[in-house]
Amino acid sequence: xxxxxxxxxxxxxxxxxxxxxxxxxxxxxxxxxxxxxxxxxxxxxxxxxxxxxxxxxxxxxxxxxxxxxxxxxxxxxxxxxxxxxxxxxxxxxxxxxxxxxxxxxxxxxxxxxxxxxxxxxxxxxxxxxxxxxxxxxxxxxxxxxxxxxxxxxxxxxxxxxxxxxxxxxxxxxxxxxxxxxxxxxxxxxxxxxxxxxxxxxxxxxxxxxxxxxxxxxxxxxxxxxxxxxxxxxxxxxxxxxxxxxxxxxxxxxxxxxxxxxxxxxxxxxxxxxxxxxxxxxxxxxxxxxxxxxxxxxxxxxxxx
DNA sequence: CGCCTGGTCAGTTTGCGCCT
DNA sequence: AGGCGCAAACTGACCAGGCG
Numbered sequence: 304x305x306x307x308x309x310x311x312x313x314x315x316x317x318x319x320x321x322x323x324x325x326x327x328x329x330x331x332x333x334x335x336x337x338x339x340x341x342x343x344x345x346x347x348x349x350x351x352x353x354x355x356x357x358x359x360x361x362x363x364x365x366x367x368x369x370x371x372x373x374x375x376x377x378x379x380x381x382x383x384x385x386x387x388x389x390x391x392x393x394x395x396x397x398x399x400x401x402x403x404x405x406x407x408x409x410x411x412x413x414x415x416x417x418x419x420x421x422x423x424x425x426x427x428x429x430x431x432x433x434x435x436x437x438x439x440x441x442x443x444x445x446x447x448x449x450x451x452x453x454x455x456x457x458x459x460x461x462x463x464x465x466x467x468x469x470x471x472x473x474x475x476x477x478x479x480x481x482x483x484x485x486x487x488x489x490x491x492x493x494x495x496x497x498x499x500x501x502x503x504x505x506x507x508x509x510x511x512x513x514x515x516x517x518x519x520x521x522x523x524x525x526x527x528x529x530x531x532x533x534x535x536x537x538x539x540x541x542x543x544x545x546x547x548x549x550x551x552x553x554x555x556x557x558x559x560x561x562x563x564x565x566x567x568x569x570x571x572x573x574x575x576x577x578x579x580x581x582x583x584x585x586x587x588x589x590x591x592x593x594x595x596x597x598x599x600x601x602x603x604x605x606x607x
Numbered sequence: 608c609g610c611c612t613g614g615t616c617a618g619t620t621t622g623c624g625c626c627t
Numbered sequence: 628a629g630g631c632g633c634a635a636a637c638t639g640a641c642c643a644g645g646c647g
Contacts, residue, residue: 364612
């Protein structure tokens with residue numbers, strides 16, 4: 304049982320720094336204290352928790368199991384406390400400096416970032432933005448470590464534990480080149496399924512997606528002959544061949560592609576913006592998120 | 608053996624609350 | 628305002644253990 308008698312926030316901050324540095328001298332330097340002072344504080348913490356917390360090791364201090372288990376929740380609590388007591392600072396994009404790190408797939412780049420980023424850079428001329436390919440498996444860890452600040456993903460496959468904001472709902476449409484010989488008249492289910500389909504499989508190699516699930520429920524199966532990793536490549540393929548694909552509607556404008564009605568309810572998905580809780584109240588981050596929301600809202604839904 | 612590190616001790620300084 | 632007592636934190640000296 305922890306003895307909270309004499310609990311001092313400074314002691315907890317010392318513990319937080321000790322667990323990060325794992326060295327009393329370096330922790331003392333970071334805390335602007337002398338080494339003996341931190342040593343005394345560590346002694347008090349040990350009495351308070353009834354645990355050695357950090358044991359002298361070959362190189363610095365080694366945390367006990369209890370100390371290890373305290374590290375993350377303690378850091379989170381202190382960050383939350385800091386944000387709670389820190390007066391909210393306004394973010395001025397005209398004078399702000401810094402680098403934002405974003406992650407998106409090519410769909411997110413084309414539908415969200417292509418319009419939003421130039422406007423953001425105009426408003427915040429001294430800021431930089433780095434966009435990388437979104438990796439769902441490591442997304443949460445990258446955000447936890449601060450490697451990434453904002454990501455764009457489909458809501459259904461978004462990693463748990465992150466803050467999110469819905470941007471828009473997207474639906475798939477059948478697309479092919481304008482003078483495609485088999486798309487000059489309405490399609491029934493059989494003709495749809497016998498077309499040669501391309502699909503995007505971000506992880507590579509997949510031949511079944513949301514459309515195939517809908518078809519399977521209706522007792523049909525389409526002919527997927529090609530799987531590619533990016534929508535950009537997919538659109539280029541459709542323009543120069545007789546291949547067809549179910550493409551998110553927002554990608555069609557500006558291409559040489561034509562959309563066609565399909566004889567079933569085409570699947571849809573929701574795009575969300577994701578970020579870590581530690582950035583939730585950050586004024587700069589809030590401004591960035593709002594700028595992206597405003598940009599998406601200004602674009603509206605595609606006409607077709 | 609020298610260096611680095613954590614820990615302890617004694618004496619001093621500083622900050623604060625209380626009292627006159 | 629000044630004196631007093633207390634607690635906290637400081638400096639400096641020193642010790643012990645691990646490592647190259």
